[in-house]
Amino acid sequence: MSFISYIQSSAIKSLTQLYGQSFSENDFQVNETKPEFEGDYTIVLFALVKTLKKSPEALGKELGEQILKDHPDFFSGYNVIKGFLNLTIADQQLSLLLQKNYGDENFGKKAANHKKVMVEYSSPNTNKPLHLGHLRNNFLGWSVAEILKANGNEVVKTSIVNDRGIHICKSMIAWQMFAHGETPESAHKKGDHFVGDYYVKFNDEYKKEVEELISKGKSKEIAEKEAPVMKKTQQMLLDWEQAKPEVRELWKTMNSWVYKGFDETYKRIGSDFDKTFYESDTYLLGKDFVKEGLEKNILFRKDDGSVWIDLSDKNLDEKLVLRSDGTSVYITQDIGLAQQKFEEYHLDKSIYVIGDEQLHHMKVLKEIIRKLGMPFADHIFHLSYGMVELTTGKMKSREGTVVDADDFIDEMVATAEKHTEELGKVNDFSKEELKELYEILGLGAMKFYLLRVDPKKRMIFNPEESIDFHGFTGPFVQYTYARIQSILRKVSEQPAISNQQTGTGKLLPLERQLMIMLEKYENIILDAGEEMNPSIIANYVFNLAKLYNSFYAEHSVANAENEEKKNLRLSISVMTSGVIKSGLQLLGIKVPERM
């Protein structure tokens, strides 16, 4: 039980004892005590003052006395200021926490709750390489999956690959027209970049043709429809749907190039999936429910044969679910895939990590599923996040205004290398060790940068300013970890640590603060899981590292005043480094032993 809930229930019991009526958690608040006051946790009395008709001072004093009397091992003192009852947790209670948990790798994590959750993230298109926005998605999805695991859930990570459609055909057409048989191997290029380049070439050609037609007197609208390269592309899509062998062959080849490129990037950033869905397999799903929906009069057919659902009672418009030619639209397959996910995996919850531009789409999807009477409608969650934009506006791959994921990673790793060389602390590392360190630091900086902000907020990224390695950053937290490891290495060379009691001496303020902060980790994991928000972890782990660094500057661990203090500070250090490691792991960030 966490300190805060222990205090809550203690207060409830003591209040009942004092005033003979029952109370609940909603009758008062327990907060952390502000640093300028004495105490660790504060009970806010105003609400109770009203119901009990007592002065805040009297109430605070009575409650303080009672709580102390009821829990002499837990609290060592109290004070009342205005309507605030500040409680101090006993030193021995903090020492006990340390003794019980300091070496526990699973500290703060929950036992299995036998719930199965699917997290869908990444979901790339196979016509261009990944960019900064994809990285936010990947880091977020991966981290949320880890956080949910830490909360006891069984998690299935999935990705739906958008591998078919008109945009894919565009790259294919351009390759046919301009490549003269070139391959990623012959061009010495990563496959996803290679294919992406042809996607750009398509758009260049398309633009050229449209302008030419306009100069011949056609309207823009007609020119866009009649451009030969676009007509070819549309024909190719039809050929693909009819499974024309040469088109399917080219499609397979080009997609395999892209996958190879993606795999490299995924491996580097540590993204992985338990199951990958391909849109080419799922795009026909969901047609069955249309038939059923029509029979049940949930869906209706218009004169031209198209099928719709009326959502006006939910403040949404009518939505098309089947085209007049009988083919399905995006949302049709989404319904089918949602159903397949629940049926195949027996999920308790299905989470979609998708940008906030699709909020409306996901709302409509959920509503349709509910109307169709599918039981899982209320177990679908859209974890929406804000777009990553540049100072110059939105990123557009067609216009080349994107921050490419691979370039960005290279840049960050190079920055890590530069800083490391300047500092010269690991000159004895081998080439391989250095390479590994640069990856750990560069990716740590990136991931922290993209995860430290509330996901739902959109981010503006200025590529001119490279990401810092100081302050509220990944490397700062990693550095704190490395510092602690350095102490531990040093101490292990000294005579063995004795196992004597650590709790008899008086704790210093920074020691107390650290222990109290460590205790909160459990609740932080819980919050981050409920909110599906990794930034809660990032903020916590930064504040913990910051506090430890103050402690480090103020007090010596290895050369503490006496053996007892040394043991205490060692266990605080071990536990801090453990929580840092664990917290960063939830963000997908690794820790270096030295840096």
Next chain:
RNA sequence: GGCCCCGUAGCUCAGUGGAUAGAGCAACAGCCUUCUAAGCUGUGGGUCGAACGUUCGAGUCGUUCCGGGGUCACCA
């Protein structure tokens, strides 16, 4: 226009209805003969977009307005 999200220090962001609104960056001033200075300590910097309202108490809740963004496809 309807619906949704955002607006806090020069910049990037924290801030379960509670005490004098906090960090990082940037600026300035200090701290390496003692465990890693990617660190620590300090200074300056705010009409929390605006106005009403609810409340003992509002950055936080409500209403309206202002500013920014998203979305409302037989695209995905």
